[in-house]
Amino acid sequence: MLTRTLSMAATGLLLASPALARDEIRIVGSSTVFPYTQAVAENFANLTGAPSPIVESTGTGGGMKVFCGGIGAAFPDLTGASRAMKPSEYALCEENGVTEVSEALIGYDGLSIAISRDSDTEWDLSLEEIYLALAAQVPVDGEWADNPHQTWADVNPDLPAIDILAYGPPPTSGTRDAFVELVMHEGCKRLDFVKTSGFDSDWVGENCSRMRQDGPFVEAGENDNLIVQRLNADENAMGIFGFSFLYENLDVLKGVQIEGVSPSTETIADKSYPISRPLFVYFKNAHRGVIPNLDAFIEEYMSDDALEADGYLAERGLVALSDEARGALQDRVLAAVPMTLN
Template identity: 70%
Template sequence: MSFTKLSTSALAILAISATAAAARDEIRRVGSSTVFPYTQAVAEQFANKTSFPSPIVESTGTGGGMQIFCGGIGEDFADITGASRAMKASEYELCVSNGVTDITEAQIGSDGLSMAISRDNDFDWDLSLAEIYLALGAQVPVDGEWADNPYTSWAQIDARLPDVAIEVLGPPPTSGTRDAFVELAMNVGCEELDFVKDGGFDGDWVEENCSRMRTDGPFIEAGENDNLIVQRLQSDPNAMGIFGYSFVFENLDTLKAVKIDGVEPEMDTIADGSYPVSRPLFFYIKNAHRGVIPGFEEFLEEYMSEDALAPGGYLSERGLVALSDERRDELRERVANSVNMPAKQ
């Protein structure tokens, strides 16, 4: 399938921006640390198959990538950004305010937000979302009141858990992984607490009161580089980490996943939704740079190929959970035709 067709709006912007954008020879990708290894793998394939320069692939976090991507059109601004959540309305508004108005949204597959621990830790970890919230939430129920989190060991949360200090390394607020973890694990876990269920608190209360990670030590912001979290877990048998499934998948020799509500993150459990903390993964294309940045169309064609995206493709070998055949065909058609995403509300 050809990837050279451009929308009318993209062509119009190209006429304006061609001079500014053409000065850069390399494709530039920013964004999510979770999507980073997938784009890096595509970049390697692209560089090996073509004579174009190897793309610049940066891990800036989802939020940081959106700021760069939406900053404007031209050589100073990225062509593509990876995201471990959908673009927010405020980010879309930033794009529009800077003239980035023709964007294609591409969901490349799914991922399971995982907690993992060293294989040197011999406990069979299985946590409920409520227990995860009690370990990491800034405030929790204490003697019938909503108060600062007093828990310092897992055994204080439930006697069946080991009496070891709570130490969980995770992403910073700029990360899409952090956003997704708060929404899918923290908020849902908070809703499962008897204090919240019996108190009749609604979703707005939960979002306002259950979205802050504690800052008194047990939760440690470890930056955007998930490989550093992996290294820390490998050296500390009682520390846990939060990251995308691919980082567990790629380090199964030294790490093991923590089950959540009895379900382990695996390709099948993420794909069928039985793993409770699953999410879609995206990248966003700046259509004004298509046909201007050398090799951009060919790079997108490689990214959309069955070799990359199909079950058993080289991205699934790195932990990406593939879309269905029908959804991959729809995705490929949307990217090929530079379909502009709808405005975010």
């Protein structure tokens, strides 16, 4: 159980301090979750006439840091995350008195690699090929060495002799964490060099997590719209982001197939697309009943209108939970049941 708690009375006094008082809900976190939370914020304001919540795209790691910074109107009420809260972040929350947090797995997303629709190349990449293109170190003549590959044909002669250039998220991003775990680690494990050497998961985690820094992989910050602009300017460049950004830009972008499967709501839902992940929102329960309109906003976020398979978040690209899972989620979050780490 969480060990440090604030009474609701003490919390109310803290939040009600004139120096800290605010009328609007404040939300931070993942750039992938951002469009979903923004959609809820807009719908909530239109339905209620309440001030529209302020939603900032800070990245998952940055959002967790400020969310767990403390209780009070100076700190956010919610944070979005494209991965689950880490034990170190949970500990930071506890250390700063943020001891009652509800975790909401709101749906699923596919990690998408996209390219401009102006490209004539029909891409289909394996996890091994992606790893060999973008990793800092790869097998070279029987040794583990710095990545020498400059074109996709260097990775696999059957691929086009096009310069490798991929724009992706920075280390503070949950999308980066998920990409490393689901793509880089899995691709590395499949390499003959790794399999025949008998390296275990600890070795993979230590040696296969770094993205290359010599040009073919470019950290593009937390603004996924910037990646979209860069892809439109270079038909051979690739971008790495959540499915929602591909979904919202299908007029100018197309998804790269991964092992024969294109990213779509159907392939993410049926798990045939190889790189999908859960998306989360974390609610600070000590702020409920204190920050104006927060309870009503949480109810809107957890509503069937938002979360059902034909809800307005699905229209933005979120892959919905099953009816059973959604019902359990709604019951837990609306009852302010706090999360625990196993």
